[in-house]
């Protein structure tokens with residue numbers, strides 16, 4: 001209850017901020033996306049990880065307000081970069097299951113896109129497999145409406161959930177994000193290497209893009225390049241960074257591993 005109250009106050013007092021982690025092309029390091037990752041600067045406890053407060057936000061329903069804040073802040077950031085003449089890649093925002101179950105989440109996405117004036121094709125929503133396991137027709141419609149506007153959808157932490165893939169047929173998914181638990185064991189662990197290779201091949205045969213998360217070493221990158229993984233995200237290229245540092249990277253256009 002303490003943390004819940006603090007979260008509520010934190011929203012009022014503007015204690016949250018977004019970091020952005022670049023996503024790059026595997027072949028030449030061109031920046032092709034930014035994942036927005038929330039941080040909470042708590043007045044007493046310092047920086048609190050979303051791993052700690054997102055579950056509390058979900059249980060209390062505050063995830064709806066926080067989720068709207070994240071999307072609005074990310075859209076505004078891209079628009080303000082564009083206003084200075086900077087070309088921006090798309091921004092990916094994490095969506096929690098509870099947020100999606102909340103009343104008219106997809107409607108609020110459309111409203112925030114309209115309100116901020118961002119080009120819808122610059123927005124990507126990261127969904128988890130569990131979200132897609134409980135579909136209702138109305139919600140699937142909502143996804144297709146946003147997709148028709150230009151919004152992109154990806155599956156986060158791919159391979160850790162049910163991976164039934166039947167949802168790929170029903171939802172307008174464009175990209176799979178290979179979970180970092182598989183990337184960690186590359187290239188030496190035979191299971192991780194096999195799973196990673198299989199996910200990449202499967203994505204390609206379904207016409208989906210694929211990105212590997214949590215890439216930390218040159219050996220992991222080399223393996224993923226040979227396996228034809230198109231995109232990379234991880235500390236090897238960049239940690240999640242504050243907007244002023246990301247702006248410098250965007251001016252460079254690409255990052256060396």
Ligand code: G
Nearest residue numbers: 036037038049050051054070094095096240
């Ligand atoms: O950035 P970090 O590795 O600390 O993130 C920890 C977890 O918090 C990850 O699972 C990440 O997806 C999640 N997370 C980070 N930012 C957001 C956000 O804005 N919304 C939601 N729902 N989850 C987030």
Ligand code: G
Nearest residue numbers: 037094156157214215216233234235236240
């Ligand atoms: O659940 P999700 O995939 O959204 O979580 C992403 C989390 O992974 C973020 O909290 C981010 O800080 C973290 N992360 C990003 N790149 C790396 C990396 O190369 N290594 C590790 N260990 N964590 C990473």
Ligand code: MN
Nearest residue numbers: 035094126156
């Ligand atoms: Mn994510």
Ligand code: NA
Nearest residue numbers: 156157179213
């Ligand atoms: Na992930």
